[in-house]
Amino acid sequence: MTTPSSSTTDPVLSVRDLTIRFKARGRETPVVHGIDFDIHGGETLALVGESGSGKSVTSFALMRLLPDARHCTIEGQVNIGGVNLLELTERKMTSVRGPKIAMIFQEPLTSLNPVHRVGDQIAEAIRYHRKMTRAQIRDRVLELLTLVGIPDPERRMSAYPGAMSGGMRQRVVIAMALALEPDLLIADEPTTALDVTVQAQILELLRDIQNRTGMAMLFITHDFGVVAEIADRVMVMYSGRIVEEGRLEDVLTQPRMPYTQGLLSSVPRLEDAGLRTGALGTIEGFVPTAGNLPDGCSFHPRCPHARPGVCDTAMPALEPHGRPDHPVRCLRIEDIAASDMEDLSV
Amino acid sequence: MSTLIEAVDLKQHYPVRQGLLGRQTAAVKAVDGVNLRIHRGEVLGLVGESGSGKSTLGRNLMMMERPTSGAVLYEGSDLAGRSHKALHPYRRKMQMVFQDPFSSLNPRMTVEDSLTMPLRFHQPELSAAQRRDAAAETLERVGLPRSMITRYPHEFSGGQRQRIGIARGLIVRPEFMVADEPVSALDVSVQAQVLNLFSEIRESLGLTLLFVTHDLAVVGHIADRVAVMYLGQIMEIAPTRALFTAPKHPYTETLLSAAPQPTVGARGARIPMKGEPPSPLSPPSGCVFRTRCSHATPECDAAHPELRSRAPGHLSACIRDDISLVPAVSDRPTSPRRKQSA
Numbered sequence: 245m246t247t248p249s250s251s252t253t254d255p256v257l258s259v260r261d262l263t264i265r266f267k268a269r270g271r272e273t274p275v276v277h278g279i280d281f282d283i284h285g286g287e288t289l290a291l292v293g294e295s296g297s298g299k300s301v302t303s304f305a306l307m308r309l310l311p312d313a314r315h316c317t318i319e320g321q322v323n324i325g326g327v328n329l330l331e332l333t334e335r336k337m338t339s340v341r342g343p344k345i346a347m348i349f350q351e352p353l354t355s356l357n358p359v360h361r362v363g364d365q366i367a368e369a370i371r372y373h374r375k376m377t378r379a380q381i382r383d384r385v386l387e388l389l390t391l392v393g394i395p396d397p398e399r400r401m402s403a404y405p406g407a408m409s410g411g412m413r414q415r416v417v418i419a420m421a422l423a424l425e426p427d428l429l430i431a432d433e434p435t436t437a438l439d440v441t442v443q444a445q446i447l448e449l450l451r452d453i454q455n456r457t458g459m460a461m462l463f464i465t466h467d468f469g470v471v472a473e474i475a476d477r478v479m480v481m482y483s484g485r486i487v488e489e490g491r492l493e494d495v496l497t498q499p500r501m502p503y504t505q506g507l508l509s510s511v512p513r514l515e516d517a518g519l520r521t522g523a524l525g526t527i528e529g530f531v532p533t534a535g536n537l538p539d540g541c542s543f544h545p546r547c548p549h550a551r552p553g554v555c556d557t558a559m560p561a562l563e564p565h566g567r568p569d570h571p572v573r574c575l576r577i578e579d580i581a582a583s584d585m586e587d588l589s590v
Numbered sequence: 591m592s593t594l595i596e597a598v599d600l601k602q603h604y605p606v607r608q609g610l611l612g613r614q615t616a617a618v619k620a621v622d623g624v625n626l627r628i629h630r631g632e633v634l635g636l637v638g639e640s641g642s643g644k645s646t647l648g649r650n651l652m653m654m655e656r657p658t659s660g661a662v663l664y665e666g667s668d669l670a671g672r673s674h675k676a677l678h679p680y681r682r683k684m685q686m687v688f689q690d691p692f693s694s695l696n697p698r699m700t701v702e703d704s705l706t707m708p709l710r711f712h713q714p715e716l717s718a719a720q721r722r723d724a725a726a727e728t729l730e731r732v733g734l735p736r737s738m739i740t741r742y743p744h745e746f747s748g749g750q751r752q753r754i755g756i757a758r759g760l761i762v763r764p765e766f767m768v769a770d771e772p773v774s775a776l777d778v779s780v781q782a783q784v785l786n787l788f789s790e791i792r793e794s795l796g797l798t799l800l801f802v803t804h805d806l807a808v809v810g811h812i813a814d815r816v817a818v819m820y821l822g823q824i825m826e827i828a829p830t831r832a833l834f835t836a837p838k839h840p841y842t843e844t845l846l847s848a849a850p851q852p853t854v855g856a857r858g859a860r861i862p863m864k865g866e867p868p869s870p871l872s873p874p875s876g877c878v879f880r881t882r883c884s885h886a887t888p889e890c891d892a893a894h895p896e897l898r899s900r901a902p903g904h905l906s907a908c909i910r911d912d913i914s915l916v917p918a919v920s921d922r923p924t925s926p927r928r929k930q931s932a
Contacts, residue, residue, distance in 0.1 A: 412866070
């Protein structure tokens with residue numbers, strides 16, 4: 245996988261200065277603050293963050309699934325194929341969802357209608373967007389069920405969601421999302437509700453499908469273990485801003501932002517199992533709520549490297565600081581010596 | 591090491607009734623013949639996937655649910671046959687922490703009310719002031735300021751609520767605690783804080799802990815020994831390091847290989863789990879794991895593997911002694927500390 249900066253083709257998705265504000269009780273609360281990113285064909289970008297970081301809101305904005313302008317304002321650009329989705333009418337947007345951009349969610353049961361057969365639910369999108377005969381649609385549904393690894397697809401296409409296991413339901417949801425061969429698949433915590441063995445199967449399935457179709461994927465998760473399984477690049481989000489971005493290897497092995505370092509050190513490792521390696525790394529305090537962000541860097545009250553007069557005064561920009569493919573939003577990056585980072589990991 | 595609590599051929603079967611007369615047509619064997627000893631002062635991890643019966647087993651040991659058959663021995667005396675009243679003295683010794691810190695606290699009760707409730711029940715001789723003191727002290731014990739005692743659950747974050755849930759268990763000074771997926775609903779950084787709290791209280795209070803979870807890395811961090819459950823039965827039980835470095839049951843091998851790790855280069859090297867999970871209504875004949883096992887032979891159809899000792903303290907319920915399984919980690923005397931910077 246080449247790094248996106250060296251890629252010559254146009255990105256499938258290009259997000260510029262995406263800002264989302266929720267309106268409530270006459271107040272506007274920004275929840276996503278001007279984020280930028282690109283995803284290329286065949287590439288998987290993982291968006292990582294804890295609850296409240298704004299990662300799911302971002303993905304909902306890309307799909308235009310957020311409430312209307314009375315409740316929320318979205319600014320910036322979401323470009324797919326030269327079109328800014330934020331400017332489309334709802335009717336036009338309907339023709340984009342499916343063939344251009346599709347989404348799968350955490351809980352497969354809520355994405356499926358319990359009183360319709362799964363085959364009909366997959367066929368619905370095809371019937372809506374494509375002029376195909378019944379027999380052609382049926383063949384396509386069978387093909388999709390086979391693609392997502394559902395055994396005995398002829399029989400399963402007439403089953404109801406309730407008769408399927410969680411893993412099989414998520415496969416059906418993936419088949420629905422893939423029905424119109426989208427250029428971009430957004431996967432919002434698609435394996436969080438599944439058992440580990442099933443999760444491993446679904447991640448492998450997504451990788452495999454991506455290899456075959458070359459689609460771009462935005463994968464949203466809070467789990468760095470899952471990130472390591474699926475991502476080419478990683479964006480870490482905190483309080484509605486991207487705080488670090490880089491290639492998978494770089495972010496996992498050389499995290500630069502103290503927040504990312506803290507997150508990684510808090511994950512228990514299989515290699516340490518049973519060794520009583522002592523306390524896990526923690527991040528003091530809590531994720532601030534939107535609308536109550538501290539001055540300066542949003543992370544500074546929790547940051548072991550924060551310096552008064554520096555970190556609490558200005559919001560740092562997401563900048564390369566010497567590593568163009570691994571920008572970070574930290575004013576202290578030059579001062580945080582490599583030895584400091586090692587201390588954090590113990 | 592002395593045994594604090596022991597399950598002897600423990601079974602929890604739920605009848606499935608169908609038809610006009612509601613006749614029992616089948617049974618879900620949530621726990622099916624479990625033998626298990628938990629030593630005083632240890633943390634026993636209980637892992638398994640959804641539907642494996644791990645939560646039911648935890649509830650059985652607590653007598654929150656009376657087992658269909660079998661015995662639960664607490665310091666040698668059977669709890670399963672006791673009347674509700676005769677169980678009362680044991681209730682204080684055994685406490686539980688639940689998964690969801692949002693639904694396990696009453697939103698209309700202050701922290702003080704929630705924490706003192708167990709005391710009213712178990713130590714009615716205490717005055718209101720004494721109860722209040724005990725609540726404040728326990729709150730401090732779990733890392734929250736005393737002053738928060740007058741607050742309501744909605745004023746707390748998920749991690750703080752889980753601390754309150756732990757405090758509610760600790761306030762009666764139990765000997766044994768069952769924690770059922772206590773960190774699964776929490777964000778990673780908060781999960782680490784709560785895990786550290788568990789490590790700390792088990793040391794300082796000498797607590798015996800049954801830690802029920804689906805997360806192998808979590809169990810590897812917290813547990814002294816690990817039991818692996820599948821379809822109501824224990825497949826393997828071993829000291830934690832041994833389970834991760836030398837698994838003896840194919841199901842453990844599969845689980846370990848499926849656990850995602852935040853390391854580069856681990857991608858895709860999986861031992862696949864065959865097929866679909868069997869219905870707990872009609873588990874496979876013979877070894878219950880055989881339909882999904884990559885090492886199954888025709889003998890497994892008829893075998894009913896018992897837990898057998900395969901190494902010191904290491905039991906496995908598999909007839910195949912001849913296979914060598916892939917460990918999650920190779921056993922090195924010291925694991926190099928992970929580095930975070932180049």
